[in-house]
Amino acid sequence: MRLTNAKSVKQGIRAVAARAGVSTASVSRALNNPGAVSPSLRARIEQAIDALGYIPHAPARILSSRRSRTLGAIVPTIDNTMFARGIASLQQYLSSVGYMLFLTTSGYDLDVELQQARNLISRGVDGLVLRGDCHHDGLRKLLADNAVPFINVGIYQPDRPYPCVGTDNEAAAHRAAAHVIELGHRRIGIVSALQRNNDRASARVAGFRRALTENGIELPAQWHVEVPYTLDDAREAARYLLSLKDRPTAVVCGNDVIAYGVLLEAERDGFSVPRDLSVIGFDDLDWSRHLRPSLTTIHVPTGETWQRAGEYLVRSLAGEQTIMHREIDFSLVVRESTAPPPNSLK
Amino acid sequence: MRLTNAKSVKQGIRAVAARAGVSTASVSRALNNPGAVSPSLRARIEQAIDALGYIPHAPARILSSRRSRTLGAIVPTIDNTMFARGIASLQQYLSSVGYMLFLTTSGYDLDVELQQARNLISRGVDGLVLRGDCHHDGLRKLLADNAVPFINVGIYQPDRPYPCVGTDNEAAAHRAAAHVIELGHRRIGIVSALQRNNDRASARVAGFRRALTENGIELPAQWHVEVPYTLDDAREAARYLLSLKDRPTAVVCGNDVIAYGVLLEAERDGFSVPRDLSVIGFDDLDWSRHLRPSLTTIHVPTGETWQRAGEYLVRSLAGEQTIMHREIDFSLVVRESTAPPPNSLK
DNA sequence: GTGTCATCTGAAAACGGTTACAAAATAGAC
DNA sequence: GTCTATTTTGTAACCGTTTTCAGATGACAC
Numbered sequence: 083m084r085l086t087n088a089k090s091v092k093q094g095i096r097a098v099a100a101r102a103g104v105s106t107a108s109v110s111r112a113l114n115n116p117g118a119v120s121p122s123l124r125a126r127i128e129q130a131i132d133a134l135g136y137i138p139h140a141p142a143r144i145l146s147s148r149r150s151r152t153l154g155a156i157v158p159t160i161d162n163t164m165f166a167r168g169i170a171s172l173q174q175y176l177s178s179v180g181y182m183l184f185l186t187t188s189g190y191d192l193d194v195e196l197q198q199a200r201n202l203i204s205r206g207v208d209g210l211v212l213r214g215d216c217h218h219d220g221l222r223k224l225l226a227d228n229a230v231p232f233i234n235v236g237i238y239q240p241d242r243p244y245p246c247v248g249t250d251n252e253a254a255a256h257r258a259a260a261h262v263i264e265l266g267h268r269r270i271g272i273v274s275a276l277q278r279n280n281d282r283a284s285a286r287v288a289g290f291r292r293a294l295t296e297n298g299i300e301l302p303a304q305w306h307v308e309v310p311y312t313l314d315d316a317r318e319a320a321r322y323l324l325s326l327k328d329r330p331t332a333v334v335c336g337n338d339v340i341a342y343g344v345l346l347e348a349e350r351d352g353f354s355v356p357r358d359l360s361v362i363g364f365d366d367l368d369w370s371r372h373l374r375p376s377l378t379t380i381h382v383p384t385g386e387t388w389q390r391a392g393e394y395l396v397r398s399l400a401g402e403q404t405i406m407h408r409e410i411d412f413s414l415v416v417r418e419s420t421a422p423p424p425n426s427l428k
Numbered sequence: 429m430r431l432t433n434a435k436s437v438k439q440g441i442r443a444v445a446a447r448a449g450v451s452t453a454s455v456s457r458a459l460n461n462p463g464a465v466s467p468s469l470r471a472r473i474e475q476a477i478d479a480l481g482y483i484p485h486a487p488a489r490i491l492s493s494r495r496s497r498t499l500g501a502i503v504p505t506i507d508n509t510m511f512a513r514g515i516a517s518l519q520q521y522l523s524s525v526g527y528m529l530f531l532t533t534s535g536y537d538l539d540v541e542l543q544q545a546r547n548l549i550s551r552g553v554d555g556l557v558l559r560g561d562c563h564h565d566g567l568r569k570l571l572a573d574n575a576v577p578f579i580n581v582g583i584y585q586p587d588r589p590y591p592c593v594g595t596d597n598e599a600a601a602h603r604a605a606a607h608v609i610e611l612g613h614r615r616i617g618i619v620s621a622l623q624r625n626n627d628r629a630s631a632r633v634a635g636f637r638r639a640l641t642e643n644g645i646e647l648p649a650q651w652h653v654e655v656p657y658t659l660d661d662a663r664e665a666a667r668y669l670l671s672l673k674d675r676p677t678a679v680v681c682g683n684d685v686i687a688y689g690v691l692l693e694a695e696r697d698g699f700s701v702p703r704d705l706s707v708i709g710f711d712d713l714d715w716s717r718h719l720r721p722s723l724t725t726i727h728v729p730t731g732e733t734w735q736r737a738g739e740y741l742v743r744s745l746a747g748e749q750t751i752m753h754r755e756i757d758f759s760l761v762v763r764e765s766t767a768p769p770p771n772s773l774k
Numbered sequence: 775g776t777g778t779c780a781t782c783t784g785a786a787a788a789c790g791g792t793t794a795c796a797a798a799a800t801a802g803a804c
Numbered sequence: 805g806t807c808t809a810t811t812t813t814g815t816a817a818c819c820g821t822t823t824t825c826a827g828a829t830g831a832c833a834c
Contacts, residue, residue: 094820105784110822120782135573140551141487141496142820145789150487159516166512170505173533182551185531187519205486205528227481313718346718369715372659372692440790451814456792466812488790491819 093134102130113138144206153395154184154202155211156195158280162311163367164337165213168235168388172211175389179396190279192218203228209395211235211388215244216281231398235391236282240407247390247408251282254380254412255289255334258362261378261414262332263297266422267360270294271305271330273319273340283336286364290334305330309340316343317350324351324359331423332360338367341377345419356421366415375418382412439482448476459484490552499741500530500548501557502541504626508657509713510683511559514581514734518557521735525742536625538564549574555741557581557734561590562627577744581737582628586753593736593754597628600726600758601635601680604708607724607760608678609643612768613706616640617651617676619665619686632682632710651676655686662689663696670697670705677769678706684713687723691765702767712761721764728758 099106104123112119112127119127130136144150153176157165173183184202188195196218202210203224210225210232225232234246262270272290275283287306294301307322309315316335320343323329335341341363345355353359355375363370363379370377387410397404445452450469458465458473465473476482490496499522503511519529530548534541542564548556549570556571556578571578580592608616618636621629633652640647650672655661662681666689669675681687687709691701699705701721709716709725716723733756743750 095822096820106821107784107786107823108782111783114822118782123782137546137550137574139491139820141490142789143822144487145485145491145791146820146822148789148822160506160512160519161516163509166506170507170533173506173531177532182530182532182547184528185519186523186528187516200483201528204483228483313714317718342718346720349720368659372663372688374692374695441792442790452791453793453814453816454812457813460792464812469813485790488819489792491821492790492792494792494819 093136094139095136097134098127098130098136101134102126150206150208151180152182152184152205152207153209153211153392154186154199154205154207156186156188156198156202157213158190159187160185163339164365164382164384167384171385172388172392175392176396181392181396190276192216192221192279196221196224199224203230208399209233211391211395214281215239215242215246216279231395233391233394235388237285238407238409240409245394245404245406247394247410248387249382249410249412251285252289252292254382255286255364256293257289257412257414258364258380259290259293259334261416262334262360262362262420263293263299265332265360265420267330267332268299269330269332269423270299270301271307271323271333272301272336273307273309273316273323273333273344274336275311275340276308286336302328309343311337311339313339313343313346316340317347320344320347321351324348324353330359332362332420335361335363338363338365338370338377338379341379341419342369342373345373345375345377356419358424360420360423362420370415371417373419378417378420379415380412381415383410386410439480440485441482444473444476444480444482447480448472495745496552496554497526498528498530498551498553499555499557499738500532500545500551500553502532502534502544502548503559504536505533506531509685510711510728510730513730517731518734518738521738522742527738527742536622538562538567538625542567542570545570549576554745555579557737557741560627561585561588561592562625577741579737579740581734583631584753584755586755591740591750591752593740593756594733595728595756595758597631598635598638600728601632601710602639603635603758603760604710604726605636605639605680607762608680608706608708608766609639609645611678611706611766613676613678614645615676615678615769616645616647617653617669617679618647618682619653619655619662619669619679619690620682621657621686622654629682636680648674655689657683657685659685659689659692662686663693666690666693667697670694670699676705678708678766681707681709684709684711684716684723684725687725687765688715688719691719691721691723702765704770706766706769708766716761717763719765724763724766725761726758727761729756732756 095106095109099109108119108123109127112124116124160166176183184207186198188198199221210230212232212234214237215234234244236248237246238248238250239246274287277284307319309319333344341361344361348355348359355361363377366379366381370379390408394404441452441455445455454465454469455473458470462470506512522529530553532544534544545567556576558578558580560583561580580590582594583592584594584596585592620633623630653665655665679690687707690707694701694705701707709723712725712727716725736754740750
């Protein structure tokens with residue numbers, strides 16, 4: 083169903099050109115590089131454009147120019163406050179510089195991530211924002227083969243050859259554990275997120291463990307539990323830890339949601355936080371300062387992190403010089419959920 | 429920088445065709461409609477495809493076929509659990525049927541929403557998912573002019589000529605208010621979300637008010653407060669309400685976050701919930717059943733709602749018959765935060 | 775008035791696919 | 805084996821832009 087009556091064109095750049103009495107080249111120039119066209123022409127063209135309600139056709143533009151002004155992002159899930167925030171921030175930034183964002187989710191599955199990347203590349207994205215540096219081997223090859231710029235966000239690994247922006251999770255976790263150690267705790271449990279395919283979770287566990295080791299503290303195997311990112315699972319883990327005859331006086335958590343679960347369950351089981359049990363989180367979500375007791379945690383500036391990731395790619399694409407590894411500072415926020423251990427258990 | 433040495437093509441469908449010794453048409457067919465090509469050819473083509481690591485170029489495909497298999501969604505913000513969930517669900521569904529999603533945010537600004545819609549249409553989306561039916565006049569015109577299918581999600585308005593899917597917020601809010609009235613409350617305050625450009629919030633307020641009116645209950649002006657979607661603002665509103673010499677015995681809230689704020693602040697100010705004050709929310713977020721006291725609220729199946737929105741568009745695009753107005757059931761979940769009013773204040 | 779430059783403008787060839795149409799191959803009926 | 809109906813394949817036009825290249829225009833100095 084192609085209309086070959088080439089006489090008049092209903093829409094598109096040709097219609098605009100016809101109405102303004104100029105060539106399509108001029109219209110294109112007026113749109114993409116207004117300075118390259120004389121003011122009089124530009125005015126005529128602009129008038130024609132909004133007389134016709136002309137909307138440029140991005141796919142055609144991409145096809146012809148080989149640039150899409152679109153970035154792709156693959157996150158494990160959007161149903162996680164930290165990612166939702168990061169994406170919101172990234173999206174807002176990109177939109178402010180005239181870029182768009184294709185968002186997809188992988189569900190922590192490396193194969194799916196690879197598939198999504200293929201999908202995004204096929205869509206013509208100019209660059210890719212990835213979560214962490216835990217990827218399918220095929221993904222690296224894919225990115226290299228297609229010369230797609232990318233950045234790993236949420237981690238800081240200055241020694242790797244890939245660009246990244248994020249906080250040093252290992253160091254931050256170390257700081258968290260150090261905090262409860264400084265308070266006098268020696269019986270410390272860990273409730274972490276699932277480490278599989280999640281370098282952020284692993285780095286945090288590594289940081290916790292290093293702090294313990296450095297202080298000559300042993301970690302009984304049953305004091306380290308891994309749980310999915312839900313309040314229910316965290317509560318179950320807490321119930322288990324607190325039911326041990328030999329139980330910790332402090333629990334360091336892989337993220338705030340886990341900490342909330344531990345807090346809630348401890349209270350429910352009749353333990354008073356921080357008197358009977360100290361709890362420390364990681365991320366500093368909104369709830370942390372509203373809870374009662376409020377949660378001591380590690381503050382991570384997610385919004386900034388993701389925005390910087392966007393900046394990195396946009397600048398790189400513009401040919402500017404950019405910093406390959408950018409560290410985002412974390413900070414320990416001490417609130418009410420941590421205190422020295424009870425004397426009897428010191 | 430165009431390479432005109434038409435002898436051999438490095439990549440693209442023509443390279444695949446050359447390698448497989450067939451025409452580009454056959455390759456295209458093998459890709460889009462495998463049944464239309466003989467098994468032997470298909471095999472040769474598939475082999476050529478992954479020998480070359482060929483990835484189809486979506487923009488070219490869109491340009492040529494006039495279909496993008498992409499939907500656009502415009503939400504006020506992604507930094508809101510309900511929207512994040514909805515989007516996650518929509519995204520997952522679309523991905524399962526081979527569609528992609530362009531996500532943008534409007535920040536509750538109708539002009540921005542219009543702009544984003546223009547953007548998405550320019551990107552070649554096949555359809556649009558919009559939040560509610562509170563849009564810029566220009567948006568309706570834009571959609572009509574460009575014949576873009578769309579659906580309003582999160583509301584139920586069977587009397588309007590536009591497709592929609594969602595719960596009847598007015599009725600649900602009415603149910604919530606009726607619940608506290610049934611418990612014996614006559615002194616009922618409202619803390620709602622900002623109603624400006626938010627038909628969902630308005631509908632809920634309307635439902636609350638209708639329930640009061642129907643039961644001959646008056647609402648003093650100072651007992652209705654509007655607040656942004658944050659715990660802090662909700663707490664401030666609660667502080668204000670509870671500080672009135674003449675204060676309500678129950679507060680109906682426009683959403684769960686607001687209810688959390690009211691709950692937290694009430695407790696902080698020495699009120700016991702539900703003994704001194706009943707609180708009811710709306711949305712049924714995760715926290716609602718974990719809080720202490722747990723929150724009585726209206727359960728809204730967000731995930732299902734957004735998925736149905738996707739289904740509607742995908743089916744319409746496939747030419748199937750579809751239901752224009754679909755209602756998603758809500759339900760009242762009674763938990764611990766509501767109880768009869770104290771005798772002294774009945 | 776003429777020549778030189780710089781600046782604007784337009785014609786037309788890509789960009790990488792899809793698809794209408796025609797041609798070729800195959801199958802089935804006699 | 806011939807003829808027709810059907811299926812498979814190929815040719816080439818087209819989708820709506822950008823961009824190269826060359827030609828037109830205008831400014832300026834002489």
